[in-house]
Amino acid sequence: MLDGENVYTLLKTATTFLKSKGLSESKSDAEVLLSFVLQTKRSKLPLLRSQKPTDKQMLQYENYVLKRSNREPLAYITGFANFMGFEFKVDKDVLIPRPETEILVEVALKIAKEKNKKSVLDLCTGSGCIAISLAKLGVFEDIVASDISVNALAIAKENVLINNASNIKFIESDIFEKIPDCKFDMIVSNPPYVTEYEYADLETELKFEPKKALTAQDDGLFFYKEIATNITKYLTVNGYIILELNSNKAEDIRQIFSDNKYANIEIINDYCGLPRVLKAVKS
Ligand SMILES: C[S@@+](CC[C@H](N)C(=O)[O-])C[C@H]1O[C@@H](n2cnc3c(N)ncnc32)[C@H](O)[C@@H]1O
Numbered sequence: 001m002l003d004g005e006n007v008y009t010l011l012k013t014a015t016t017f018l019k020s021k022g023l024s025e026s027k028s029d030a031e032v033l034l035s036f037v038l039q040t041k042r043s044k045l046p047l048l049r050s051q052k053p054t055d056k057q058m059l060q061y062e063n064y065v066l067k068r069s070n071r072e073p074l075a076y077i078t079g080f081a082n083f084m085g086f087e088f089k090v091d092k093d094v095l096i097p098r099p100e101t102e103i104l105v106e107v108a109l110k111i112a113k114e115k116n117k118k119s120v121l122d123l124c125t126g127s128g129c130i131a132i133s134l135a136k137l138g139v140f141e142d143i144v145a146s147d148i149s150v151n152a153l154a155i156a157k158e159n160v161l162i163n164n165a166s167n168i169k170f171i172e173s174d175i176f177e178k179i180p181d182c183k184f185d186m187i188v189s190n191p192p193y194v195t196e197y198e199y200a201d202l203e204t205e206l207k208f209e210p211k212k213a214l215t216a217q218d219d220g221l222f223f224y225k226e227i228a229t230n231i232t233k234y235l236t237v238n239g240y241i242i243l244e245l246n247s248n249k250a251e252d253i254r255q256i257f258s259d260n261k262y263a264n265i266e267i268i269n270d271y272c273g274l275p276r277v278l279k280a281v282k283s
Pocket of ligand 1: 095097098101126127128146173191192193
């Protein structure tokens with residue numbers, strides 16, 4: 001499939017091939033995959049331009065380029081995604097951590113520091129990227145992370161080891177079902193929030209991710225309603241709720257929290273100017 005005998009010619013043919021399949025980031029995709037196969041930094045590829053990969057590396061590269069041409073996300077091909085500067089193992093059982101979710105982590109870290117919040121519950125933890133980033137970057141004494149998916153929790157636990165994080169207790173739970181009766185200073189969550197209607201229109205790359213991690217019933221609002229109505233039991237007085245938002249539903253979600261008597265509801269925009277994170281206080 002790929003004509004080329006050294007790094008330079010391989011990259012050239014892979015880029016042309018991916019471009020012919022309609023991939024907009026064909027050059028960068030070709031480079032990421034080749035640096036992964038050669039176990040080198042992408043920035044080092046120009047120095048290796050005359051190097052001839054082994055037959056095994058050639059086969060591996062062809063296989064990865066083919067997968068990418070079928071729109072499989074890079075993170076699932078390489079098995080890793082970067083989030084908050086840390087490496088997270090990912091596979092098809094977990095959502096690939098998104099850059100916009102880093103805003104939620106930054107908001108949570110700022111509140112924890114300013115208001116001296118020491119315990120946090122991360123609902124719908126998936127790969128564990130939020131809980132682990134909080135453990136690494138904050139000074140929490142107690143972190144609990146939950147998910148309905150046993151497979152996702154297994155990946156999250158591996159990510160704890162990969163990142164040498166500590167202090168995190170994982171619970172398999174359908175939302176609040178098995179969360180013990182205790183109160184947290186903060187509850188954070190990036191819940192599933194895509195509507196069935198939106199899901200039908202998503203690009204092919206997203207269809208590789210677990211549907212259960214993306215979609216929510218009740219027009220995408222199911223988890224926000226569950227959280228707003230049940231969370232009182234789990235939050236300390238003046239405890240914070242910090243949630244990632246479906247930017248198309250930000251006002252509906254604000255209304256849900258306002259109807260449930262939360263105070264100081266604030267919506268924070270992402271780098272594209274879209275409403276992305278809701279923070280509110282239980283008064
Ligand atoms: C949008 S992903 C977020 C993953 C991760 N926190 C992140 O930000 O990348 C939502 C997660 O919710 C989990 N989930 C779906 N339904 C759930 C439920 N009823 N109770 C608990 N977790 C659920 C999925 O398994 C998935 O890991």
